[in-house]
Amino acid sequence: xxxSVIYSAIDLxxxxxQILMRESDIPLTAxxxxxxxxxxxxxxxxxxxFDDIFxxxxxxxxxxxxxxxxxxxxxxxxxMRENKLYANL
Numbered sequence: 001x002x003x004s005v006i007y008s009a010i011d012l013x014x015x016x017x018q019i020l021m022r023e024s025d026i027p028l029t030a031x032x033x034x035x036x037x038x039x040x041x042x043x044x045x046x047x048x049x050f051d052d053i054f055x056x057x058x059x060x061x062x063x064x065x066x067x068x069x070x071x072x073x074x075x076x077x078x079x080m081r082e083n084k085l086y087a088n089l
Contacts, residue, residue, distance in 0.1 A: 004056035006069045010076065011052050013086045019044045053080075053087075 001007070012018055021029065021041055030040035055076050057069035080087065 001056045004058045005065045008055045011088045
């Protein structure tokens with residue numbers, strides 16, 4: 001982010017519940033209940049994942065940061081849409 005002059009923060013809505021665990025990692029999160037049932041996380045457990053997205057821009061290709069930043073935001077938002085991630089507004 002060094003040299004960037006414009007920053008935006010995107011907070012995912014219930015971000016921890018939108019980010020799926022890798023299937024191979026689910027057994028690593030498992031706990032056993034007193035009744036002997038096994039329970040594992042299918043989404044990221046709280047406090048184990050950073051769920052904010054920071055977009056930063058600086059001048060590039062002859063354009064100033066104010067002109068470049070909307071392009072960067074659009075790319076991030078398109079990727080969020082492709083992956084069905086939702087943000088707080």
